[in-house]
Amino acid sequence: MKQESLFEEKNDTRPLADRMRPETLDEYVGQKQLVDKGNILWKMIENDQLTSMIFWGPPGVGKTTLARIIANHTRSYFVDFSAVTSGIKEIKDVMKASDERRILGQRTILFVDEIHRFNKAQQDAFLPYVEKGSIILIGATTENPSFEINSALLSRCRVFVLHSLEKEDLEDLIERALKCEKGFGSLKISISKEDISAIAQFSGGDARFCLNTLEMVVYNSPNDLEGIHVSKDILKQCLQKRSLLYDKKGEEHYNIISALHKSVRNSDVQASIYWLARMLEAGEDPLYVARRLVRMASEDIGMADSRALEIAVSAYQAAHYLGMPECNVHLTHAVVYLALAPKSNALEVAYNKAKEDALKTLDLPVPLHIRNASTKLMKDLGYNQGYEYSHDYPYHMTDMKCLPDELLNKEYYIPGNQGSEVKVQKRLEQIKAIKAQVARSRRK
Secondary structure, three states: OOOOOOOOOOOOOOOHHHHOOOOOOOOOOOOHHHHOOOOHHHHHHHOOOOOOEEEEOOOOOOHHHHHHHHHHHOOOEEEEEEOOOOOHHHHHHHHHHHHHHHHOOOOEEEEEEOHHHOOHHHHHOOHHHHHOOOEEEEEEEOOOHHHHOOHHHHOOOEEEEOOOOOHHHHHHHHHHHHHOOOOOOOOOEEOOHHHHHHHHHHOOOOHHHHHHHHHHHHHOOOEEOOEEEOOHHHHHHHOOOOOOOOOOOOHHHHHHHHHHHHHHHOOOHHHHHHHHHHHHHOOOOHHHHHHHHHHHHHHHHHHHOOHHHHHHHHHHHHHHHHOOOOOHHHHHHHHHHHHHOOOOOHHHHHHHHHHHHHHHOOOOOOOHHHOOOOOHHHHHOOOOOOOOOHHHOHHHOOOOOOOOHHHOOOOOOOOOOOOOHHHHHHHHHHHHHHHHHHHHHHHO
């Protein structure tokens, strides 16, 4: 006799995450800093005093859901608009319909998912309708609005930051899905608290991913007349490596390379290795990381340990030669060396000082005595006249001036007191003393 599937009674074939989408603020999970009673967004919704707004946060934290709840609660006409599939023509059609509804006394909430994907012209098309109140624009984005939203449009919107959900929020969401009729409430599912916690932890603050994972676990678990039994083996198979939240051209890319750079600068070896792994395992180009390490070697270490630059360049060459995954250990080698090395930003400070003077004095001529005299005319004009060839003198140096007169005695590079720069400082003092001695001997 054929056993009847426990899933046959379910008529709603939508994904669990869609079925479980909250319809009221009471059902909404997370973002307590915004939607808990008395907080700013709660007040705006309750008092029906809405303004155009941008929801900024990672995937699966409730941006679309919150927009739908707002529309339902405020009795507004809701238009769901995708920046992926829509262009200027669709925008104009929607705006025209919104104008007509406004004349009839109905407000339109236009929700634009992934609004950062619209170009400047498309974003500008919303401006007149936002200004005259034809629409209340609610945009959702995973990218930093400061970089991705036109300043004119951004100035007319209130930005709300949505955070990744807490593990406890996701556990609550799983429990609700297991009991709720919209979820798996009609099924008898045997799953331990430990397994629920594992799914929540694995989901990384993403409610959609959490429910999709739960659905996969339930549908792939063995079932019999007593119900569905979630086993450790099934859980292990379903909880495979998930894609990391990382966009090689987006804000997270810059956030993580910044975290790596600042960890190296602060000599935090463990954090440096972690952020390196975050980048590489998310698919970052190893040569990009290697180039940044080469920069760090001189910007943050410099003469305090010149070996750092050699190590970083060698790591770049190894990464170019081997590629991923083999080059991960070479980049780790460089990151650890740079993190352990004594630190000095004296080279960067020196260049920036010189740059400031250079930009102010672009018209200062090169002193005649250190110009090359490659023609007779140049010699007649005094080029190279009075030049002193250093190797002809004791200590292989003279007190010859190499800066323009207006910049004489300027000091750009001032060594720190870390690592090899202690020796560098002594050498600079030695050079200064020798030049002073040469100058005294000239005056005699």
